[in-house]
Amino acid sequence: MAKFQYVKELQHDAFQPPDVNVNEFDPEAIFISGCPFWQETLFYSKKEGIRPWEKDPDKACRKLAKQMTAILGTMEARLRMRQKPESYLVRDALGIFLSVLFWSNQKPVSLINLKDSLAQLDIKPLNIEERLFYCLEKGNTFSGFRQLNELLLEQRKLIAKKGV
Template sequence: MKKDRIKLVEQLKHPLFFPNEGVGELPVGASLSSAPFFIYELSGTEQPWLSEEKGLPLIKAEWPRLKEQLERKFQQRDREVHNEAKAMIALFLMNLFWSNGQPVQLHDWKQRIRELSIKPVNVEERLEFIFKRPYSYHSYMQVSELMIEQEKQTAKYLAIKKKNKKDGL
């Protein structure tokens, strides 16, 4: 399988997702829900965050399968949830940033998120909790709720945008 060389950019530096700095490889056929995460930001070839019709459906396609896997592992008290938990958090971050028309930015993430207009209430504090305990059941539940809230906020924004376009505003 051919792999593209990638260099970790400053905006994606975060110990949860990329504990080692430097150059890595991006496997052909990589998905949104497997490491390395943030494949579009890393590859720089496509920018799905520039179009709601393109980027957000990619996330919605991955989310239910991943959520079901993690739910099953927690029900079975399986402690091997690291990959799925990181993937869920990554998908939420993609949803959060992409629904605001931006690539994921993990460096100085609190400030970046404060500047976003479409986001759940208290998202910075809730993500801080999640980043401190990324593999706990409580973090899983928090990410699930954040995803639902983000989808609602995005739907509201798109409805208002559509109405304003219809009204000629």
Template sequence: MGKLIHVPNELIHPYFFPILKIEWEEEQSLNQQYPFHHEIAYYSEIPYIRPWETPEKSILILLTEWKSVKVELEQSISRGEKGKILTLMKRAIILLFEFLFWTNKTPVLFPMGTIHELKIKPMNCQERIEFILSKPSLYHAFVQLSELFNEQEKHFMKAQVLAKKIRE
């Protein structure tokens, strides 16, 4: 049995945390029960992994997970499985937020306006995410989400190449 903690103010968003108290399991290496578990620990001052400090490693893991979720989403969309689509879209949106913020070497942070402050991001990123969050079950939301992942991946790879050139 874990301890009950408040969702940190930095992560409060009704789409991800309709309930503001969660049970935190200290023993788990990855507390996947809640979104943004790395950030929950960070903002709650619980010692834990900080994947945004090593995006060159963590981003590859995120992209692998995204590709797996994307395949499941495509299958669920073709079958018209609305409930499953919403569950998978929520997981994919969480991955997108982690991808955006970790690429910028920072933990996920709300409100949505903080996206404007990120240096590495797709064009009109915040507006596009707001559309996805407003209608996550629409096919167009899935298309937009996929495009954001593709664009962010290109931006990330470009930033990695530039950082490598600077080090040389």
């Protein structure tokens, strides 16, 4: 079993490497639950993968948004019962948002110097830095969940407006 490890471009405290067998993953999948940034992992480590940020970012972002809707629904149900969502759900939601954010700017996700990476994006919600960092820190709280949901909605509107 090949133990999964994030490449340096994807290392961040909010994304601990999952205990999974990477040999079981489809190299063409754009979303793998519990393992955000699969395509970036292939790109940065092996220069492989389908590079959805280059080929058809609009279609890829729409697919991710559908996944995000299901994840946010599950998170909201847990929070309404006054229970914290499971960490893998929070990680998936944050990963999907970051993928949508970067891919809609036709770039792979890069978490190295995240603040600088965010500054280089053209299509992004207002005050993305402080809002995203709040979500990364408090993603399992109701206010963190709401903020993440709003960020995704704003990004989707910006994508539609720019015609990405």
